[in-house]
Amino acid sequence: MTGVEERLRDALAARAATVRDDGMPPALPVPRATRSGGRWWAPVAVAAAIVVVVAATVVGTRTVAPPVPAARPTPSPGGFAPPVRQVWPGAVHEIPTTAPGGRAFKPDVFVSDRVVVGRGLTRNRPDTIYAYDVDRRHFTRIAPVVAGVDMDNSPVVFGDGYLAWSAIHDGSMEIWAVPVGGGVPRRLASVTAPTSSENKIFGAQNLAISDGMAVWSASDGGVYRVRLNSKGAEWYLVLGSRGFHLVEWPWAGWPRKEWGLDRPVTRPMEHLKNVVTGETRDVRAPSGRTSWNDCGLTWCFNDVEAWRRDGTGLRAFPGRRTTDVLLSGRFVTLHQRDAEGRGAAAVHDIATGRTGLLFTTSTRKGDKAPPTLHLQDGMVWYQTGRGTQVLVDLAHAAR
Template identity: 30%
Template sequence: MTRKLEDDLHRVIGSASECAPHAPIDFSARIAARSRRRRTRGQALVAAVAVVIVAGGTGLAARGTSDDSAPIAVRPARTPSSPSTLPDPVEKVWPSAVRKIPAKLPGGRKFQPRTFIDDHTLLLETWESFEKADAVYAYDLDTGQTRKITEISTPKGVYASGYAIGGGRIVWQTIENMRTRFWYVPISGGEPAAIDTGRAVKGRVDELSVAGDKLAFSLFEGGVFTVPLEGGTVTPVAGADRHHILRWPWVGSPGQYTPDNEPSFEELLNVETGQTSKAVIHPGEQNVRCGVLTCVGRRPDQPSFYRLRDGSQERDLPDSTLGLAFDRLMTVSLDQPRGAQALLDLASGKSADLGLRQDAKGQGISIHPGLTYEPLMAYELKDQYVIINLTKIR
């Protein structure tokens, strides 16, 4: 790590410690786990995981979540102190949050972790071809046991995506000819069934969330809707015709995909309470991405920043930071070893080595935490998957 980056990190986690309010004791416990979607082939959508190309490698990162009532506290903590020193491994810094599991099912099939069914159970997806799911499984992190939940069959060119958990069900979507259909299966297993919406939803769904006895979804083209999990009428959410789901019941505009570099989720609406929030954005700021509580971006004179949505508690960030999960978790690219990244928690000041490295060909993966509220971060390392439950990071 360079001296400049070391100084940047010290400034990030130390500069606001005296004036920043402390997060509540139960901050992490009150974080809600929400749905996640992945990239749908052919739909020009980026996944609920962020895909980052690094010297020919591809990395997958899951989305996080945040508390929506309390500001984030930044406190001093130990950081890497020399170019030859890395933070401790992530499993040592946050042992209750990290598991490592085999990268193949019994019998040798590859899989992709998709989301948590509960605190100790993962939803896994297997493919018949690239990104085309053919089955989903439950994996018990405590026992290592795997159980097939159901097989998935879709027509040529149609892909299952966007898994959400709730009401004893696993829900997902398929998109065909610019129309979306929803499917479910009991967590206990069974045959997939369609959620009857009368007819396929016109448009491409970009986010799903189970909200009580309803499925909430937003369209890539804009607009938030609900439909009963048992099937029924699709109902638009009042005042959210331009919005996208950030973390239910928070919806916002613009969404994550801003081709003209608009600030992402600058405006927020709580569809249950009617509460609104508009983030403070200064002229000339670029790549601004906002969560429920905080925003990150780049100033006109280049230094990156992190601040609360109301513009307060602004501080500098190293240019090598990526993402913003839980309104507090970011990754930091390190100079040495090549391809190394640390996970940085701005709330506690802790950082941890993710174990990523470039190979002899200069290939590697990069983790980029995003804005939507999913507790799973998963990436393959050698012959294992590293599974991080972001809700358990303290």
């Protein structure tokens, strides 16, 4: 048994009785379903990694946690939020930037509170998947990346004891998976990929794992799924999902927000549809609000404020919003200034009103440039310049 398996086994011993035996390899736990509106919703590990400078516009995808009564933001006396380690102490970790063999380590997803999985890169190309135990400060090799198959820029995702990722190979988009405890990666699906006018091949959008399946959207719409124990070529388009984009299984939405259009979408994800039951939901914006930057399953927001999808719970941001999408269904990044004009980057939880300071930013010519902030669903992270990188586990912060 590998170190990561031992670590995860210990963490989940108390919940072993809730794990359904479906014949697959022993699985890590997935987040427990949450009750909302009388139904059970299964969270999915949706992720889309985007690297941004603090004030840049970003793209991301979402998971949702149940709404929590909002609290007023509590900035520090100097005008900044408290440090993120103080606000969510169990969610912040400092890990190496380098994996075994001198590979750069790019974190992708937390598979437990104490273990993060990511890719080892050689010459900027991923060739190995590793787990890193933040307590033992130890890397464990999970699997090689199959030679000749190019992983796209989307991160590895986790659920039901499996890791999955999308790749491009011979003009097709492929879905690959491997047990989190290690093994040989297996191709689950190969789909003819849409191609742009510049012959760019589009990979999977919003890849996630839920209910024993890998689920994703095509760039031109539609929700697809394939079972993790598929014997090959058994993927299919979910009936009634054409034109919709995955938000959180089994919910998909439209219109999808697009960048670079002459007429940008001003009401993205206004319409939701449960692609299993056919149930639909539409946004009911607060009075006077006619557009927004993004909507998830529970929250919507514009430049200065957020509200629930049903139009209730309006609340202002304690700073200037710097992301165009929700992270993990309820987080945004902000730029804050204190009374002396100094700047800082912060992460803000819409549901609770809590805000944590990540790092200060330069405000004068000649100041040292701030680190690049990396955003993806479930995590924000940045490098410190000391051979380490700071990760904030948003799933842990949302508890």
